[in-house]
Amino acid sequence: MSSVRGINCLTGQAEEYLLEGEIIRRIDQLKELTEDLPYIGPGLIDLQINGIHGVDFNDLSLTPSDILDVVHLLLKQGVTNFFPTLITNSDENLLHLLNVIRQACEAYPLVDACVGGVHLEGPFISNQDGARGAHPREYIQAPNWDLFQRFQQASAHRIKLITLAPEWDGSTTFIQQCRAVGIRVALGHTLANSEQIASAVDAGATLATHLGNAVPTQLPRHPNLLWDQLAEDDLYASIIADGFHLPNNFMKVVMRVKPERTLLVSDATQFCGMPSGEYTTHVGGEVVLETDGRLAISDDSGLLAGSAKSLLENVQYLLDEQLASLSQAWSMASVYPARFLGEEIFLSEGQPADLVQFDFENGKIEIERVMKIGERVGT
Secondary structure (H helix, E strand, C coil): CEEEEEEECCCCCEEEEEEECCEEEEEEECCCCCCCCCEEEECEEEEEECEECCEECCCCCCCHHHHHHHHHHHHHCCEEEEEEEEECCCHHHHHHHHHHHHHHHHHCHHHHHHECCEEEECCCCCCCCCCCCCCCHHHCCCCCHHHHHHHHHHHCCCEEEEEECCCCCCHHHHHHHHHHCCCEEEECCCCCCHHHHHHHHHHCCCEECCCCCCCCCCCCCCCCHHHHHHHCCCCEEEECCCCCCCCHHHHHHHHHHCCCCEEECCCECCCCCCCCEEEEECCCEEEEECCCCCEEECCCCCCECCECCCHHHHHHHHHHCCCCCHHHHHHHCCHHHHHHCCCCCCCCCCCECCEEEEECHHHCCEEEEEEECCEECCC
16 A cells, blocks of 8 residues: 555645545544644546647547647646637537547547546537627527437447537437436526526536626526526536636625535636637637636637637636635636545545645645546656
């Protein structure tokens, strides 16, 4: 057995973890401390990430080795499980990209261990401005189970999460079909009314994708789709806490209404980790990455062109703005996403040894060591 000692960032308790292979075999409480210990948390889980550091999961030039590079980059940031996210595209392009992800998982055991599933964000979303965001209108379509089965076959059944707009005819049946085979359904990029949202939740939808974004700039006072989703007790809500996508007061409301059902997602693009400057992207055209990390379309609209902050930076933002404690912020990026997926991770005996050791001096997280499948990786 090997051992890891540290302060459990979820409980504040000093503990020693005895590891056997890929499993936490035993946890001992430490009472007399004779050394400064790092903090330890469960590996972070990013349910929505489009790319990082020049790699774009939606780019047709994507290769399996690119995905392996992403895994190493994310592990260095404490992310031990992630869902590569594909947005609206042509049927043929989506089939190609899903096939590349499948190839990467089959070629590299580490990729297979870190890719928890694929998040399909489209093409079954709203085609209306204000809701569709940067998704290309020409490829948006109604939910189609036969087409989705083709997508699943290309990915070798790795699609585990799909975001759709429930106002499409047939969406309720589609949601039920997804849930019958274990696929989780999120509502997003939608202009659904109260009845359509309620019907989707009754059919099995369990997540609001990046709540507060991909909605028109003006909404009815009430009812509106934000209130409707907040009021659905069975819906988790994912938010992007990068300092640009949402104001702090909105995030505070979401976290108070859904204290253990609010998840952090990065929704990061290929520009995460890139130097500031002007870039051209196949989705959205010309964009500018500002020195503070804000990614915007290169025109006078001021509209965001996606996120350029990592999941770890989202956790840090909540801490810096005093919106959450370390325990809560880390849970929003690990424990709660795992619970949404039907798993429980509390650093307990018998669980996989996906651990992150980090220093937390002056309220700043500095990753020191990452454990994945029982081995030190990524740092």
